[in-house]
Amino acid sequence: xxRRAFFNGLAxxxxxxxxxxxxxxxxxxxxxxxxxxxxxPWKCTWCGKCATECVLELSAVKxxxxxxxxxxxxxxxxxxxxxPNKLNTGAENQLCPTGAIIRKFIEDPYYxxxxxxxxxxxxxxxxxxxTLFGNGSFHLQIRHDRCLNCNECSIAKACPxxxxxxxPADKPYRFKTLxxxx
Amino acid sequence: xxxxxDKKVSRRGFLNAGLVAAGGxxxxxxxxxxxxxxxxxxxxxxxKRFTYDVSEYEKVEPGQLLFAAAGQIPTGxxxxxxxxxxxxxALYVGGDQVIKIFEKDGRPRSALALPEPPQALALDKDxxxxxxxxxxxIFDGAGQTLLKGEALxxxxxxxxxxxxxEVLFVADAGNREVVRFDAAGKVLGRFGKLGSKDGxxxxxxxxxxxxxxxxxxxxxxxxxxxxxQIQAHTLEGRFELGWGQPAMCVEGxxxxxxxxxxxxxxxxxxxxxxxxxxxxxxxDAKGKFLGLVAGHSQLAQNDQNLPVYRVACDSAGRVLALxxxxxxxxxxxPKADEPQKTPAQQK
Numbered sequence: 001x002x003r004r005a006f007f008n009g010l011a012x013x014x015x016x017x018x019x020x021x022x023x024x025x026x027x028x029x030x031x032x033x034x035x036x037x038x039x040x041p042w043k044c045t046w047c048g049k050c051a052t053e054c055v056l057e058l059s060a061v062k063x064x065x066x067x068x069x070x071x072x073x074x075x076x077x078x079x080x081x082x083x084p085n086k087l088n089t090g091a092e093n094q095l096c097p098t099g100a101i102i103r104k105f106i107e108d109p110y111y112x113x114x115x116x117x118x119x120x121x122x123x124x125x126x127x128x129x130x131t132l133f134g135n136g137s138f139h140l141q142i143r144h145d146r147c148l149n150c151n152e153c154s155i156a157k158a159c160p161x162x163x164x165x166x167x168p169a170d171k172p173y174r175f176k177t178l179x180x181x182x
Numbered sequence: 183x184x185x186x187x188d189k190k191v192s193r194r195g196f197l198n199a200g201l202v203a204a205g206g207x208x209x210x211x212x213x214x215x216x217x218x219x220x221x222x223x224x225x226x227x228x229x230k231r232f233t234y235d236v237s238e239y240e241k242v243e244p245g246q247l248l249f250a251a252a253g254q255i256p257t258g259x260x261x262x263x264x265x266x267x268x269x270x271x272a273l274y275v276g277g278d279q280v281i282k283i284f285e286k287d288g289r290p291r292s293a294l295a296l297p298e299p300p301q302a303l304a305l306d307k308d309x310x311x312x313x314x315x316x317x318x319x320i321f322d323g324a325g326q327t328l329l330k331g332e333a334l335x336x337x338x339x340x341x342x343x344x345x346x347x348e349v350l351f352v353a354d355a356g357n358r359e360v361v362r363f364d365a366a367g368k369v370l371g372r373f374g375k376l377g378s379k380d381g382x383x384x385x386x387x388x389x390x391x392x393x394x395x396x397x398x399x400x401x402x403x404x405x406x407x408x409x410x411q412i413q414a415h416t417l418e419g420r421f422e423l424g425w426g427q428p429a430m431c432v433e434g435x436x437x438x439x440x441x442x443x444x445x446x447x448x449x450x451x452x453x454x455x456x457x458x459x460x461x462x463x464x465x466d467a468k469g470k471f472l473g474l475v476a477g478h479s480q481l482a483q484n485d486q487n488l489p490v491y492r493v494a495c496d497s498a499g500r501v502l503a504l505x506x507x508x509x510x511x512x513x514x515x516p517k518a519d520e521p522q523k524t525p526a527q528q529k
Contacts, residue, residue, distance in 0.1 A: 016198055045486055048232060052225045071388025073408065073438035075428055077458070082236050083430045097231045109386055109408065121232075128234040132488065133437030133458030135389050 034169035037153045041139040041176050043163035046124035046131070050140055053158040054122075060146040061122035061155065063100070063115050063138050066175045070137035072110040078130030078138045079103055079113055096126055117143065136176055144172050239430045239459055242477035246432065248464055249475040249501055249514035255288040257509045264303040264492055265504040265511065271496040273511060274310065275504060276300035281310065284511075286496060294325035302353075304395070306345040313340035313352050318363075331367040341392045344402070349417055351402060355392040358385050360404060362419065373419030374404070382421045383409070391442035391457065391490065398450060407439035412452065412469070425469025430459065433471040445493045445501075453501050457490040462503055462514075475501050475514050 039050070039061070050061035075087055079101050084093035089103055100119035104112045122140060130138040142155075142164070156164035167174065259277035266274045271286040281294040281303065294310065302313035309328065310321040316338040320329040331350075334340070339356030348365040362370040376384035385392065386408025394404040401414040401422060413424035430436045437458035444454045450467040453475060460482040462475040481503075482488050491512075492504040501514040 012198075017204060020203060046234070048228045051228055051232070071408075071438060073388045074386075075410075075438050077438050082234075082239065082436075095234070123228055123232040125232055125234045128485075132234075132236075132485065134439070 035166040036144055036149055036169050036172050037142050037147060037156060037164055038167040038172060038174050039140050039142060040163045040165065040174055041136075041141075043161050044124070044127070044140055045161050045163070046128040046140070047160055048123050048125075049158045049160070050155050051121045051123040053155045055148065055150065055154055056146065058146075059122040059155075060142050060144075060148070061140050062117050062120045062143050062146075063122065063124070063126055064141045064143075064173075065114055066137045066139055067112075068137075069135045069176060070113065071135050072106060072112060073134060074109040074111060076103070076111065076113055076130070077133035078126040082129075095129055096120075097123070101126060113138075139174075139176060141173055236430065236459060239432075239436070240478040242432070242461075242474055242479070246473045247475075247477070248473035248517055250517050251476070251480070251512065252500070252515040253288070253513045255284055255511040255513070257282055257284075257504075257511060259509040261299065262492075262504055262506045262509040264300055265494045265502060266303045266305050267494045267496045267502065268305050269307070271498065273494075273502060274303055274305060275511065276303040276312065277506075277509065281312070286498075288511075294321060301340050302342045304343045304345065309345075311343045311345055311350065313343040315339060318343055318350070318352055318367075329367050331363055332369065334361060339390055341390055342394045344394055344396045346396045346400075346417065351394060351396075353392040353394045353404065355387045355390045358387045358392075360385070360394060360402075360415075360419065362417075371419060373415070380419065382415075382419070383413075383424070386439075388439045391439060393441070393443045395445065397446055403444070403446075405441050405444060407435075407441065410435040410440060412441065412444060412454070425465075432461070432463070432474065442490050443492050445495045447495045447499055447501075448497055449499070453493050453495060455491045455493045455503065457488065460488055460491065462491060462493060462501065475503070476512075481505075481512075 051059050054060050079095060080087065080093055081095050086093060091099065098119045098121055100116045102114045102116055106112050124140050127138045127140055130136055153164060257275045259275065262275060262277035264276040268274060272291060273284040275282045279296045279299055281296060283291040283293065285291050296312065298314050300312045301315060304311045308323050312319050312321065316335065317333045318331040318340065319327055322328055334354060337356040338354050340352050341355045342353035344351050350363040352361050354361055359372045359375040361372050364370050373380045374382045374385040376386065385406050388408050391407055392405060394402060397403050402417055404413050404415060406413050406424065410428040411424040411426040414422040416422060427434050435441050436456055440456040441454040442457045444452055446452055452465040454463050454465065460478050464472045464475060466472055481491065487507060489505045489507045492506065494502045496502065499516055503512045505512065
């Protein structure tokens, strides 16, 4: 066989294999129905397993702030220790063990709280504080820029209340709306 | 007609199809994102530092309990929302689209049908005052509408109502203000909005818990939950005084926004109800902490669905607490009035 014929054959093999691969990949994704894993905040019990059960070293689960229902409280029970020394940003007053919540003054007596996601480990400590005493605007959610979308989610497997399920990929987040509760 | 040669698959065609199929299979597997999850790392459970724990504040010293449970009245309401006590100590409970009236011993007396779910309820002589989401209405004892107030707009979320003489007040948590009405249901004025120049410190209302009532002292007492206070105003809306401070410990009001509801005993002591740490407490008329009616362990079943008890008092000094989740009224009597148990009963 001539060298040219050999390379022609090789290129043909690669092209056909690639074409088949592309078609197969697209078919698989279409068959999967475009779903992703997500946490139902109405069921979540803030048990802490999201932080330790994810296959990623730093969990794909993060606290997110749903501003629509936040009370913008001065004494935010998701930000402050239950009995803080003072209502300021001193580390000893903060509830979050990794300092992942940012407190910003808006107007007296209202403050805005946002999450510094790279610092958040998804432990749910702030979510519990906010939900028990406040409006529950802090939720744990699976962030899809990090989630590997495993076939079998190891957090879902460990969740004690089956709060994690697949949702349509075009609506990948679940917030605490009254519709969501129903 | 096809020839036999056409029907035969050439070796090249067969190999081409095989290559495409193999590529498809590989692509299918690659499209699985992660065919199987990698084995989880053997991580330890989170330490105490990562756990939200207020159990220390849920404890109640036995000497602090001034009241004892004395029974329950199931109302049968799916969505119980409000509670009031009539002049004859009858219990009025609002919820669903009805007000159910019970005798003081719990026997059902009657019911008043409502056009929509009630948000708050109060009694003024023989009139039944009901606050709906954005307006109020006054009914007679037979359920006939005597007056319907004007709607307060799309942001309105009424949470309490009270009346004295010719003036009626509603607490509007949506607009974070108290609205005064005349006897004809016309708005006389509003006060307490943060930043307004009415000399009022301003109501801070982070959640839809914003209670008010008129005391026997002739003052309008309003909960200011974001400031953890109960504040007194004249009937014209001028701020007079306030008491209360934020604290998880039993003397203060816990969380971001408490007290959620309050009532007054016949001797003018305050009964307050809190959310988060579910506790019903007793303060004297000047706001000094006296003790508890009931603590968290008596009032809450679990952490996931904590009730916010509506409270009322009757002329005998009983405290009535409506659990909005179960629709049950829990009755508490002062410990001094608790029937003494015989040794046999104690066993």
